[in-house]
Amino acid sequence: MQKTSSRLLSLLSLLQARRDWPGALLAERLGISPRTVRRDVDRLRELGYPIVATKGPDGGYRLDAGTRLPPLLFDDEQAVALAIALQAAPTGAGIEEAAARALTTVRQVMPARLRHRIDALQITAVERYAPDPQVDSAVLVSVGAAVRAREVLRFDYASPGDGGAPGPPRRVEPHHLVTWGGRWYLVAWDLDREDWRTFRADRIAPRAPTGPRFTPRELPGGGVAAFVADRFRGSGGSGDWPCRGEVILGVPAAAVSPYVHDGVVEELGPDRCRLILGSWSWVGLAASVGRFDADIEVVGPAALKDAFAHLARRYADASSSHDTIRHPDA
Numbered sequence: 001m002q003k004t005s006s007r008l009l010s011l012l013s014l015l016q017a018r019r020d021w022p023g024a025l026l027a028e029r030l031g032i033s034p035r036t037v038r039r040d041v042d043r044l045r046e047l048g049y050p051i052v053a054t055k056g057p058d059g060g061y062r063l064d065a066g067t068r069l070p071p072l073l074f075d076d077e078q079a080v081a082l083a084i085a086l087q088a089a090p091t092g093a094g095i096e097e098a099a100a101r102a103l104t105t106v107r108q109v110m111p112a113r114l115r116h117r118i119d120a121l122q123i124t125a126v127e128r129y130a131p132d133p134q135v136d137s138a139v140l141v142s143v144g145a146a147v148r149a150r151e152v153l154r155f156d157y158a159s160p161g162d163g164g165a166p167g168p169p170r171r172v173e174p175h176h177l178v179t180w181g182g183r184w185y186l187v188a189w190d191l192d193r194e195d196w197r198t199f200r201a202d203r204i205a206p207r208a209p210t211g212p213r214f215t216p217r218e219l220p221g222g223g224v225a226a227f228v229a230d231r232f233r234g235s236g237g238s239g240d241w242p243c244r245g246e247v248i249l250g251v252p253a254a255a256v257s258p259y260v261h262d263g264v265v266e267e268l269g270p271d272r273c274r275l276i277l278g279s280w281s282w283v284g285l286a287a288s289v290g291r292f293d294a295d296i297e298v299v300g301p302a303a304l305k306d307a308f309a310h311l312a313r314r315y316a317d318a319s320s321s322h323d324t325i326r327h328p329d330a
Helices: 004-017 023-030 034-046 076-087 096-108 112-119 137-149 224-233 282-290 302-320
Strands: 051-054 060-063 153-157 170-180 183-190 195-200 204-207 243-249 264-269 272-279 296-300
Touching: 004 023, 004 034, 004 060, 023 034, 023 060, 034 051, 076 096, 076 112, 137 170, 137 183, 137 204, 170 195, 170 224, 183 224, 195 224, 243 282, 243 302, 272 282, 282 302, 296 302
Parallel strands: none
Antiparallel strands: 051 060, 153 170, 153 204, 170 183, 183 195, 243 272, 243 296, 264 272
């Protein structure tokens, strides 16, 4: 028979593996009597594990939520997944230091075989842009709680148009916390403006208490991902970019397709393809098409042709202007 300490760990592992365990099945899996199962459950409770007894013909046990976090057991795959997730913890949420400490804790108790696997996988997160303002994790927890409880949230919001000073308190029905481009946003229905809004979480200062519960509204766009993408495109609910044009490029379709995310590329021949692409503005669209080293024929609309003419004049001026700044190596 297993030693008591080893048996307790086996029992805890089983309780974590599924929600409900009939007592007889636990006794069978552990090779012990139902009475010993009851004693072992009592020992785990003394160690802080909230185990609830379920009644009925197949009465058994369930590992429930408690008031504090007791020691946890992970299988090999869970431990590796947790270590990788902690290394790749998203920035901007103010949890980087806590994630590093949690990774150290997890690594210390890992078996050698798993520790070697984790040590061989060192992840370095390289930010594409300048670091964004940090969001207080307490703000994320507070906003997330209001989202989950479906309670009206009141908060001060530092709008960039006000020089960072908060305006009048906002009242919203919070629906989703999302990340976009390395920043955290709240998607909510603004009760005063009667419209959907996205708020940067680093500018939110929640006010207590929260308001009454609300019935969730249907988010336009078919889902939170589509809604957020639509808002950041500036398409005003149409689901498309505000500017979309069509050109023919003098390069194979295979040379264009890997660099076009939501555009359409059609092969017209071995050295020609049709590209339909969208952008924030016509000048931005023309500049995006111009990154391909190819001859360009504009199919339409006329606004895109005008944008190319505008860029042509700008680039011509840039090429003919005199250098006023000497290169440091000259």
